[in-house]
Amino acid sequence: MLLCLCISLLLLLLSVPVVHSAYPTFNDDVLGLIVFKAGLIDPQSKLVSWNEDDDTPCNWLGVNCDPLSHRVTGLALDGFSLSGHVGRGLLRLQFLQSLSLSNNNLTGPINPDLPRLGGLRFVDFSHNSLSGSVPDGFFQQCGSLSYVSFAGNQLTGELPVSLSSCLTLTQLNLSSNQLSGELPSGLWNLRSLQSLDLSYNYFEGEIPLGVSNLYDLRSISLSNNRFAGELPGDIGSCSLLRLVDFSGNSFSGRVPETLQKLNSCTYLRLGRNSLTGFVPGWIGELRSLESLDLSANRLSGRVPNSIGSLDQLKELNLSTNQLTGGLPESISNCPNLVSLDVSSNRLTGNVPQWLFKTGSALQQLQVLDLSSNVFSGEIPSNLGSRSSILVLNMSRNQLFGPIPPSVGGLTMAHEVDLSSNLLSGSIPSEIGGATSLLELRLNHNSLTGNIPADIQKCSPLTALILSENNLTGQVPAAMANLSSLQFVDLSSNNFTGSLPKDLTNLSHLLSFNVSHNSLEGELPVGGFFNIISPSSISDNPSLCGAAVNRSCPSVHPKPIVLNPNSPNSSQSPSAAASNLSHRKIVLSISALIAIGAAAFITLGVIAVTLLNIHVRSSMSRNPPAVTFSAADDYSCSPSTDPNYGKLVMFSGDADFVAGAQALLNKDCEIGRGGFGIVYKTSLRDGRSVAIKKLTVSSLTKSQDDFEREVRNLGKARHFNLVALEGYYWTPSLHLLIYEHISxxxxxxxxxxxxxxxxxxxxxxxxxxxxxxxxxxxxxxxxxxxxxxxxxxxxxxxxxxxxxxxxxxxxxxxxxxxxxxxxxxxxxxxxxxxxxxxxxxxxxxxxxxxxxxxxxxxxxxxxxxxxxxxxxxxxxxxxxxxxxxxxxxxxxxxxxxxxxxxxxxxxxxxxxxxxxxxxxxxxxxxxxxxxxxxxxxxxxxxxxxx
The missing domain is CATH 1.10.510.10 (Transferase(Phosphotransferase) domain 1)
Structure with a gap:
């Protein structure tokens, strides 16, 4: 109670205008911070050191003070797991210069009065849950603000026009919100701006002209919005730009020529737009480029030779365009290249030998993706010389010939995908040298021969996809040593023999497909193979086991047959005849018992079927009547007549507009599930409800137990649960009544x-x-x-x-x-x-x-x-x-x-x-x-x- 009175008093004090005195009261800072703390929830007790009885807050966690005046100049509470709102208590901190509250869970709107703290320069509220619009007043009085970040919140609405008056602003980050509308042209009046990040919002329209006014701009990111039109043609005048990211929009037209002036640019990302034309030849003049992303556009023509001049380039992504021709050899002059992705184009010619040439400049290449093009010819024999590669994808081309043995030299590769080509020959045993492999995809080729036993050396392997080839022989027992395997597809080959029993030891298996082969014998028993899908082992006529619903032939010793006429028989002819006669009698009795049991079962099935037909016929002629009366908290039917059902509603009306028989009308059906059919109908009080007719009533409890459980479920009321409104019960018909969600x-x-x-x-x-x-x-x-x-x-x-x-x-x-x-x-x-x-x-x-x-x-x-x-x-x-x-x-x-x-x-x-x-x-x-x-x-x- 005393604490509440103190907080109330402090709030009252805060409502009084601040009058600056020639003799400032140091307790103003304590007062303001204690009131600010009162509006917070501190689950980790980070602010336990904030004691209202202290004369100064300078020793409190997260508080920085001027060493001479002992006034609070900085507040840094980043990542303290705080929730609540940013109260007005901070307005007491008249000497505050830096306010950083990022990575918490603060809610509510942005306080528009914060910039009234005339010395405030740095504001970081990023990665909270602030909502509402960016207040116009915040930037109308921005004072000396230099850095503002509200990234990663829930802000909505348009950018305020007053933003253009914040002339001291050098960095503005409003990314990852829900801001919308068009960019105000006054944005380009912020001549001191060095970094602008508006990515991951819903901004739209064209970029207004004038960005060239931002002479000091170093970084601009407008990615992942809904901008359209052409890229701003005057952006090349921002000569200090190092990062340009306009990816993930709907920009059209050509790549602006003025970009060639950006000699300091290291990151140029224009991917996922609708740009047309060629990859410009002048791109090679941007000698500082480290990352070039032009992917997922509509660019055509050839890859320019000038790219080879980009000796700082680390990432080149030209994928998903309409590029033609071959890859220029000049790319081999990029010594820092780590990732080269030209997938999903129309590139032709042979896979360049220089990509794998020993001693070339591409010593750091880790990702090489040439997939989904029209490359032909053989895979270069020196494939394995590029040992730095982590991902190699040449799938969906027209490559032919063998897989070179040097593939074993890819000792660091995690993924090798050569699928959907015309490759022939066998899988080289040297594949075992690729000891870091996680995924090997060779499917949809014309490979022959066996799976090499050395595959077991690729111990981290999780996916082995070899389907749609002409592979033969047995599935090697060595595969059972690949303990990390999750996905195996050997379907549509010519494998023979039986599957190794030790495959059951592969505890991580999620899929194992050997369909369309010539395998035989019993399936492994245990582990994944107990639940294997029948389709995964189909079209192997000689396979047997429970999964294929085919019994395996029993293996028993051959019976000893005594010939009564044999002189070596140990039985006399009369004894042997007697035993034979006895066996015939036993066999006859067994046969009679089996025949009788089968006849009894058949009669039982017929009787049950006739009884069901009779019951259904009776129900269709006389559907169960529904009566009810109000009783206690429920509406229900008190009838004990077995021909009548019991309808119970947990609240409201307890009758259907058209009667219970309307539920049997197929026109009312809205869905089917594992337990039954769902219908939609209306109650007399006007509510629409969903009715689930249980089709497993033979498994349900007795009426009393059933009703007890349903009523317990009916008590589980929550905003995020579909409410169970009631039920209907007869011995043969069980209905659950839910609220209807439309x-x-x-x-x-x-x-x-x-x-x-x-x-x-x-x-x-x-x-x-x-x-x-x-x-x-x-x-x-x-x-x-x-x-x-x-x-x-x-x-x-x-x-x-x-x-x-x-x-x-x-x-x-x-x-x-x-x-x-x-x-x-x-x-x-x-x-x-x-x-x-x-x-x-x-x-x-x-x-x-x-x-x-x-x-x-x-x-x-x-x-x-x-x-x-x-x-x-x-x-x-x-x-x-x-x-x-x-x-x-x-x-x-x-x-x-x-x-x-x-x-x-x-x-x-x-x-x-x-x-x-x-x-x-x-x-x-x-x-x-x-x-x-x-x-x-x-x-x-x-x-x-």
Whole structure:
């Protein structure tokens, strides 16, 4: 109480205008900071040293003071996990020069009065959750502001016109927000500006002329917006520019010639636009260039020779254009080149020998991507001389001839992809020298011979894709030593013999395809092979085992046949005849028993079928009547007549407009799931409801137990859960009544081409799912069936988790049924379901949630079946994260309009939740805390699209 009174008094004091005295009160700083602290939540007690009884705050954590005046000049609380709002207490700090509160979770609007602190020069509120527009007043009184960063927040609206009056500004970073509209032409009046970053917003329109006024500009990034028109032609006058990033927009026209004046430019990124024309020959004059990205445009013509003059160049990306001709040999003069990507063009000719020439300047080359062109000829025999290569991709060309043995010299390569060519000959045994390989893709060629046993030396290998070749021989037992293997595709070859039994030791296997071969014998038993898909082993007529539904012939010793006429028989002829007669009698009795049992079973099946027909006929003539009366908190039917059903509504009206028989009308059907059919109908009070008619009623509990469990589920009320409104019960018909959500499910919104969820909507959906699941877990309810089709999206874009807790109604379900019926969507199932000794807990839901997070971020299904491969989403994303390519995994529909600072932590959270080990997964309350720290909004109010 005393603390509250103190804070109230301080707030009252703050409302009094500050009068500057010739004798400043040092306690002003203490006062202001204590009031500022009162508006914060400090979960890690970082501000515990801030004591209101101190005479000066100069010893407080994060506070910097002038050594002479002892007045506060700097406040640096970056990464303190603070939440709350930025209160007016800071306005007491009249000598404040630097204010840095980045990487927290501060909310609310920007305080427009902060620049009134006349000495304030540095303001960094980046990576918080500030919302609202950038206030016009903030820049109207910007005083001596030099550095302003509000990057990574939730700011909306247009740039204020008053920004042009902030003439002292040298650095402005408003990236990764939701700012929109056109750029004000007054922006180019900021003649002191050195760095401008407006990337990852929704700005649109053309770039106004006048950027040439910014003589001191060193860095400009307008990437990942919606700008159109031509690139600003006067940008070449900004001669000090080192970074130019206009990628991820809709710019058209040619590359402006004035860019050739940028002699200091090190990063030129114009990718993912609609630029036309040629790659300009003058590009070689930009001798300081380290990164040149012209990818994903409509550029044509040849790659200019002048690129060879860029001796500082590290990254060259010309992919996804319409370039023709060959690669100029002058590129070999770029000694610092690390990545060369010319994929998805129309380049022709042989693969250049100089790329792999010993002693050439390309000693640092790590990524070489020539895929999806029209290169022909043989792969250079000195391929392995480029030992620095990490990624080699020559797929989808017209290369022929053998794979050179020197491929074993790629000792550091993680990925080698030579697929979809015309390669012949055998896989060289020297491949075992590529001991760092993670992925080897040689599919869709004309390779012959065996898989070399030396493949086992590539111990890190996770993907071995050799499908659609003419490979022969047996699958080598040495493959069982590749303990990291996850994806194996040997389909459409001529493999013979049996599969090695030790393949069951490959504990990380997710896909193993040997279909369309000539394999024989029994499939390995155990591990992944117990759940292998029949399609992965199809078209091997001599394979046997449970997965192919073909019994393997038993191997028994040959029976001893006694010839009663043989003189060496140990039995007399009469004894042998007696034994033979006895066996015939036993066989006859056994046969009779089997025939009788079969007849009994057949009669039983017929009787049950006739009984079902009779029951259905009776129900169609006399559908169960629904009566009800208000009782206690529920509306229900008190009838005990078995011909009548019992309808219970947890609130409101308890009758259907058209009666229960309307539910049987196929015109009302809106969906089908693992447990039954879903209908839409209306109650007499006007509410639309969704009715799930359970088709597994034979597995449900007794009426009393069923009703008890349903009522418990009905109490699980939460904004992010689909409300269970009631139920209907007869011995043969069980209905669950839910609120009706009209905007469809998450699966439709993610995978329907007509929809495009924004980044903010996606994060809001993730946060909503987390909150709904956390509430279920608080009530000790396990969902069991989490997948994108069971997450509904309401008209405001909010996520509502549905179909929860159905397993509680079905005690007869064992894990096999759960795996097959409840977890009907492949990819969401936690690995515990495959292990009978591991308890099913809430952590199973956390696993499914993790997969859902990755599905929301990437827009890809948990398991994608490609032409030559099966891609498991979590593994694809994990690999991209390890390679530093996680941003490439974000849904292409977003076209770069997402904040990487938020996307990457979200992907990491998804991978942690989808950990194979249950104890490594956080609980849902922890997930919510992490999501809030990631500082993304839960804004579901935007339009989908």
């Amino acid at each position: 905007s469809g499910n998450l699966y439709k919104h993610l995978h329907d081409d007509s929809n495009c969820l924004t980044w903010r909507q996606r994060f809001g959906i993730v946060l909503g799912m987390a909150r709904g699941l956390a509430h279920l877990h608080q009530m000790k309810i396990i969902h069991y069936n989490l997948k994108s089709s069971n997450v509904l999206i309401d008209e405001c874009g909010e996520a509502k988790v549905g179909d929860y807790g159905l397993a509680r109604l079905l005690p007869a379900l064992d894990r096999c049924v759960l795996s097959g019926k409840i977890q009907s969507a492949l990819g969401y199932m936690a690995p515990e379901f495959a292990c009978k000794t591991v308890k099913i807990t809430e952590k199973c839901d956390v696993y499914g949630f993790g997969v859902l997070v990755l599905e929301v971020v990437t827009g890809k299904r948990p398991v994608e079946y490609m032409e030559d491969d099966v891609v498991v989403l979590s593994d694809m994303v994990r690999g991209a994260l390890e390679d530093g390519r996680v941003e490439e995994c974000v849904d292409e529909k977003l076209k770069g309009n997402f904040p990487a600072e938020e996307a990457i932590p979200l992907v990491k959270l998804g991978l942690i939740c989808a950990s194979q080990v249950p104890s490594n997964r956080p609980d849902m309350e922890e997930v919510i805390n992490i999501l809030e720290l990631i500082q993304c909004p839960a804004d579901g109010g935007q339009e989908v699209g």
